[in-house]
Amino acid sequence: MIGRLNGVILEKQPPDLLLDVAGVGYEVQLPLTSFYALPDVGKAAIIYTHFVVREDAQLLYGFCTQTERSLFRQLIKANGVGPKLALTILSGMTAQHFVRCVQFDDISTLVKLPGVGKKTAERLVIEMRDRLKEWGVTSTTPITDKLLLSDDEALFAPPASAEQDAVSALVGLGYSPLQAAKAVKQYVTPGISSEQLIKAALKSMI
Structure with missing residues (x-):
């Protein structure tokens, strides 16, 4: 089991990361909430990982915190939730936000995630409630995943x-091309990065 990687970032293309660890390049998929927290290419990073072996592939999922990895592991235990859907859920909201949705039966927010219909959302709330009851989120706990876009972006058009x-x-997370393009288009401003666009678009769809 590969549980943790400490290396240098070679490539970043959300949600995929290529990390050089002692000369070996590890391909890792991260939820976008973790991807935002990564340093730039060429910088060192520590990634907590979960290794999945299938008949046709061996996949490595990564997280910037052990809390996110713990929630991912709880999600894939739920009926009908595989690693891809778990990754999508954690890309659309922070672990803290998801726990609040479960603990306060917020079905309406969960169904906005791609791949999560009403039945899946209801099943997640039922199955995850007991597993997450010790996570300490209350109705007054602040959610720290607010979108932060500065007003003084560089004055050059984005590539x-x-x-x-x-x-x-x-699209890789499950949104339709039309839905993704429409959500991204409204946030294109001079100097904005692809990561900022992704984050802004996701927030508008949740």
Whole structure:
């Protein structure tokens, strides 16, 4: 079991990360909430991982915190939730936000996530409630996943790839191309990065 990686970031293309650990390049998929917290390419990073072995592939999922990894592991135990859907859920909201949705039966927010219909959301609330009751989230706990976009972005137009990369990342998470393009388009401003576009688009759809 690979539980933790400490290396240098070689490539970043949400949600995929290539991490150099002692000369070995590990391909890791991260939820976008973790992806936002990564340092730049060429910088060192510590990633907590979960290794999944299938008949046709061996996949490594990564998280910036052990809390996110713990929630991911709880999610994939739920009926009908595989690693891809768990990754999508944690890309659309922080672990803290998800726990609040479960503890306060917020079905309406969960169904806005791609791949989560009403029945899946209801099942998640029922199955996850007891597993998450010790996480300490209350109705007054502040949610720290507010979108932060500064008003003094660089005065240069963003490269076309920033918008394209954002759309591709959202499509990879399960949103339709039309839905992804529409959500991203409204946030394209001079100097904005693909990661900021992804984050802003996700917030608008939740």
